[in-house]
Amino acid sequence: MAAGTVRLTGHGGDDIEAYLARPVDRAGFGSVVVLHHMPGYDEPSKEITRRFASRGYAALMPNLHYRDAPGAGPDDASAASRANGGVPDDRLVGDVSAVVSYLKALDGANGKVGVIGYCSGGRQSFLAACKLPLDAAVDCYGGAVMRLREGMGMKVTPVVGLAEGLSCPLLGLFGEEDKSPSPDETAELSAELTRLGKEHEFHTYPDAGHSFFSVNRPSYRPEAANEGWERIWEFYGRLLAS
């Protein structure tokens, strides 16, 4: 694989950075947009991006906090983004659209593009799949899809109302001990998607809470994470691989 930072034109014509990892030993590969978690465009998220390339996908992760702090470290950029009210939804959709175009134009790409997001990126993955034509979407414990709690200081609103526009199958990976999204919320989301006739597959893992994929955090749950990765490879293998 080859990996490194690239520049592209994001929402509103803004120059943004993104982390690209792609296969170098094959053509006809599918592609994945990786949406990082709230702590930002950090090393563990880049590792996740490379993991997709190791499985034969091109993966591109935009730095969603880039505009808030060009050139700053991911922790400072994440703090600046939070202080600015978070990532606006329209900007997110515009950036993902630009990333999709970039991936489709890669030499050797098969034209199929999926999206995956973790934590806040899980909600954004759902949002992007409702607003853009995609081939597969994965929501890893995205909160605030169904509802918000009181007292939020950021400009984040539930996105379940957009479900009618969901353009592709959705894989949801959740922890039974998570509070946001809680198992009740994901069950409600599943019921709504069923009502709308939207293909989806949800898995909720016991003894796992939020961020169970995060290998550098105490929330890491290897059993749930390993199971989750297997579901991702099956899902993308069916929908993105040639």
Place this chain on the structure above:
Amino acid sequence: MCTYLTEKIEISGSGKGASGWFALRGATVYFDHPVHAQAEHTLNIDFVDPAKGPSARVAVELTAESARALARAIETTLGSVPAGLAE
């Protein structure tokens, strides 16, 4: 969970960051995932001067218990200051 809960206040004082001392203009307080602390969630405070850029930041990540102890210590300290000194 991502709590998204964020309080922003204006403050006046100074803090010592990666590049030395600087004047503090604001603080962001939130309870969410830490960057460094080995806890699922922490009470995080960013002391900042937005005019000096995102790296003009003094950050702390405290367990909920530690944050409450700190808040009590601050109130106790300010409460014991002689009248008129800390208005």
